[in-house]
Amino acid sequence: MIDLNADLGEGFGRWRLTDDAALLSVVTSANVACGFHAGDPSTMRRVCALAAERGVRIGAQVSYRDLAGFGRRAMEVPAEELAAEVAYQIGALEVFARAAGARVAYVKPHGALYNRVVHDGEQAAAVVEGVLLADAALPVLGLPGSRFLAAAAKAGLPTVTEAFGDRAYTEEGTLAPRGHEGAVLTEPDTVVERSLGLAREGEVTTLSGRRIPVRARSLCLHGDTPGAVELARRVRARLEEAGVRVEAFA
Template sequence: MTPTIDLNSDLGESYGAWTMGEDETLLGLVSSANVACGFHAGDPAGILRTLKAAAARGVAVGAHVSYPDRVGFGRRDMDVASEELVADVIYQIGALQRLAAVAGTRVAYVKPHGALYNRIAADPRQGRDVVEAMVLADPTLILMGLAGAPVLRLAEDAGLRTVSEAFADRAYTPAGALLSRREAGAVIHDPDRVAARMARLAASGEIEAVDGSIIRLRAESICIHGDSPGAVAIAKAVRARLEAEGVAIRSFAPA
């Protein structure tokens, strides 16, 4: 059987006259699209355009929910009360579901963005809040999260399906966490280096940490940040290298 892996990217993040990423091009390279829901980025018209483009290409769609933080692009940590966080996540899922239906597609999964993603990887309270919101909004949704993070077990215990992911262009700590963007070398820009790392991960489940140690990750999806400089070149390199190694690019969810 041919091995498969999903490639995902954060899309729909442009806002008004401000353009972020190359959605159309990336949609021809990835198999799943994490679409902004308006809280950290994305305006309704732009989100709808991205959803229509994803539907036309048969790319699966996920809700890229976040803290309400447009100024900080969703990368500022927030100690949000449970009642607010649950409602915020339900609101974002619902908005994207309605736009997706108009675009001729559906929301298949949820991938939290930025600071919320990092927070729930280690904070069981906010992790449970996101899981509760998903169950209340649509229990058929799949949670995409950091490979090895305890929140994936919380979601599975609540009856949700989960997908673990690795990051193509991000450095890892020896503990398997993402190196903070405040640290030098947190984002890897060389397409060939990124492609080689992901080929090794797909083949052996191993990735080199920032200190040179080897960590093991079970990843069903690989994220390529759409807002990173050179994102298209990185996506092309990763896809070409994986396919050359006999790995098929396929989403874990129906489009």
């Protein structure tokens, strides 16, 4: 059994990056941009309404305040400020989730913040504090073995481990930086088979060719990957053909 999540609502104004409607017919959890790296009130409202209509769980994808850099630039944000900004983003999305007859079901950091809290204990604790300010019962989604999940568990938040079907891994079990050649996988057969291996065997092959364990309850496919919709459909079909039940964790 595995959850299939994707980053959605990553547009702003007239600009749209992800095919939200199509992806919401495939995934079981939607990581919705909350306005700091992408997204705006109209987009958040529309995605929440579609997700609720289709029974897809709504997650707050919180980020550094970085619209220009799509939340993928390293930033130095004081812990107290970061905690407040995380809570603010969750609260904003909750308004639209409730209006759609649903709730924010979990929280996932985005981009540079996601990678930062794998190793940075102070930033990890700040994100956890922000989640606690919003709702002390919200599950958080993150990389296995990260400082973020450790801090969340210590604070009493439910934790959910995540793997990536379309990203390359280092031998340490972290995601290869996007600047590295081969860090983002776009070849459909590779992504499909990697996703199946993660779901059934809990293993992945690193950039160096070594097999390492990656135990995850949720599998992420990026919505901004070329051909993302068809790729997500192929991944889900392959998982179900192999006897893997695709079901939301939240």
